[in-house]
Amino acid sequence: MTTTETELKALMLASQEGDAAAHRLLLERLSRHLRAYYKGKLVKIGQGAAEAEDLVQEAVLAIHIQRHTYDPEEPLTPWVHAVARYKLIDFLRRNRASLANVPIDEANEVTANDDHLGTESSFDLRRLLKHLPEKMQCSIEAVKLDGLSVAEAARRCGISESGVKVNIHRGLKALAALIAQRTQT
Amino acid sequence: MKTDELITALSMNVEPVNRRLVDRNVGLALAVGMVVAIVITFIVLGVRTDLTTPRAMIFLFLKLTFAIGTVGAAAVYLARLARPAGERRVSPGLAALPFVAILLLAGISLGQAPSSHWDKMVMGNDWLECLISIPIIAIVPFAVVIWAVRKAAPTNLVRTGAFSGLVAGGVSAIGYALHCTDDSLPFVALWYGGPIVLCTLAGAILGPRLLRW
Numbered sequence: 001m002t003t004t005e006t007e008l009k010a011l012m013l014a015s016q017e018g019d020a021a022a023h024r025l026l027l028e029r030l031s032r033h034l035r036a037y038y039k040g041k042l043v044k045i046g047q048g049a050a051e052a053e054d055l056v057q058e059a060v061l062a063i064h065i066q067r068h069t070y071d072p073e074e075p076l077t078p079w080v081h082a083v084a085r086y087k088l089i090d091f092l093r094r095n096r097a098s099l100a101n102v103p104i105d106e107a108n109e110v111t112a113n114d115d116h117l118g119t120e121s122s123f124d125l126r127r128l129l130k131h132l133p134e135k136m137q138c139s140i141e142a143v144k145l146d147g148l149s150v151a152e153a154a155r156r157c158g159i160s161e162s163g164v165k166v167n168i169h170r171g172l173k174a175l176a177a178l179i180a181q182r183t184q185t
Numbered sequence: 186m187k188t189d190e191l192i193t194a195l196s197m198n199v200e201p202v203n204r205r206l207v208d209r210n211v212g213l214a215l216a217v218g219m220v221v222a223i224v225i226t227f228i229v230l231g232v233r234t235d236l237t238t239p240r241a242m243i244f245l246f247l248k249l250t251f252a253i254g255t256v257g258a259a260a261v262y263l264a265r266l267a268r269p270a271g272e273r274r275v276s277p278g279l280a281a282l283p284f285v286a287i288l289l290l291a292g293i294s295l296g297q298a299p300s301s302h303w304d305k306m307v308m309g310n311d312w313l314e315c316l317i318s319i320p321i322i323a324i325v326p327f328a329v330v331i332w333a334v335r336k337a338a339p340t341n342l343v344r345t346g347a348f349s350g351l352v353a354g355g356v357s358a359i360g361y362a363l364h365c366t367d368d369s370l371p372f373v374a375l376w377y378g379g380p381i382v383l384c385t386l387a388g389a390i391l392g393p394r395l396l397r398w
Contacts, residue, residue: 018201027192035188057191062398064195066338068202069268082270082340090397124186125194144194165200176398 004111009076016067027060034059034084036113041088041105051091053121054179059087061176065169081110094180128178129171136171139164207337211264214333215256218326218353222360225322230364244368251373252362254283255381256355259348263330266345267337275344280351284378291374309367312376318364319357319380320387327353327388331395339396346392347385354384 008029014022038052038059062083070079085105126145129137135157142153143164154161203209226232235241258280265271295303309315330349339345358377367376 015199016202016204018199020196020199023199024192024196027195028189031188031192053188057186057188060188060191060195062338066269066398068204068206069338070204071268072204074270074274078270078273079268083338086269086338086340118188121186121188125191144197147197150198150200173398 002108002111005075005077008080008111009072012067012070012076013072016070016072023064027064030063030080031056031060031118032114032116033080033111035118036115037084037105037110038088039115040113045092049117049119050122053119054123055087055091056118057121057123058091058176058179059084061172061179062087065172065176077108077111081105081108084110090180123179123182125175128175128182131178132171132174135159135163136167136174139167140171140175143168207267208264210333210336211260211267211330214326214329215260215352215356218329218356219359221325221329222322222357223363225325226360226364230318230361232363233366235366240368241366244373245362247370248362248365248373248377249359251283251287251377252355252358254286255280256352256359258282259351259355263334263345263348263352266341266348267334267339269338269340271339272341272344275348277344280348284382287370287374287378291371294370303371306369307371307375309369309372309376311365311367312372315361315365315367315372315376316380318361319354319377320384322360323350323353323357323384326356327384334396335398338398342393342396343389344392345396347389349392350384350386350388351381353388354381357381357384 008026011022011026011029015026034056035052038055039049042048042052042055063080066083070076126141129140132140138157139153139159142148142156143150148156150161150164153164157164157167159167233241233245236245262275262280265274295306298306327350330352334345334349358381362377367373
C-alpha cells in the first residue's frame, strides 16, 4: 500500500466522522490529483484547463456528497478513481465526445500525479444557488458560505435543525445537477 | 469560481456521515419489496388452496429456496454495486449459481421421467400466468430498489440496473410461489428462472437512465 493511499484514507475516515479540518485537507489533496488526471484526459480531445477545472469541481462536489458510500474495509484509491472516471464519462457523454479518444486508465492513475495550478471554473456557487428553492438556498448560504452553525441557520431560515441538514444535502445534489447542465458545451 | 472557494464552503460545518446508510437502504428496500410482493399475491391471486398437503409444501419450499437464494446473493452484490468501484467486488457467476442448480435439478428430474410426461412437466397448467405475473409483481419492488440505489453512487449503471432487476424478480417470485400450483422442477427452472432473467435484462436496459447521478 502506498503512502498516498494510507494518508488519504486516514483523512477520509476522519472526514466521515465529521472532522472539518481533515475533510478540507482531503478535498484539497484530491483536487490536485483530480486536476492532473482531468487535464491529462482532456488534452487528448482538445479541451483545456477551464473544462478540466469544471470537472475537478464536479468531482470534488460528488466526493463530498457521496462520502458516506466509501466503505472503510476497502482501499480509497479505487473509490476515488471510480468517482473521477464516472464524472469524466458523464462529461464526455454530455459533450458528445467519444470515450474512444480518451486513453484507458488504471485505478491508481488518479492519485499518481499532482497539479496545484488551479484556474477559475465557469460557474459561481452564489449565482447558481439562486436557482434553488428558497429553503435549500438559505440553508446552504447560512451554513456553507456564511459559516453559521446548524442551529443558527435553523433560526435564520425558519426551519428545524434536521430540516437544515436535509436541505443542505438535497441542495448540494441539486447544485451538482445544475453544474452538470451548465458545463454542457 | 476557484476550487479552493468551493472546498472552503464544503468544509464548513462538516457533519458525520452514516457509513451503514447504503446497506440499510438496500435492506429496507428488500423488506418493503418483499411485503409488497406477498400482499399483491394474497389479494390479487390468492394463496394456493392445497397448501396443507405434503407435496405442495415440499414444492413451495423448493421454489422459495430457489427464489430466496437468488435474492440473497443478488442483494449482497447490489449493496456493493451501489458504491463507487463496487463492481470490483462482484462475481456474476456466484449470482447465477441458483439458476445453475435449478437447471441441473430440472435436467435430472426430466431424465428420470418417461418422455411422454415431459410436455406436462415443462409447460405445467399455467406457464403463461407465471410468465406474466412475475414481471408485473416485480414492478413495485423494482421501483423501491431503484430508490435505495439512487441514494448511493453506483459507477457501473448497466450492471447495477441488472442486479436491481434480479433482486426485484426474485422477490416477486417469492410472492408468486405462494399462489402457483405447478409443481415440477423443469417448470420452476423455465417459468421462474425465465421471467427473473427478463427482469434482470429490463433492469440492465433501464439502469443507465434511472441511476444517473
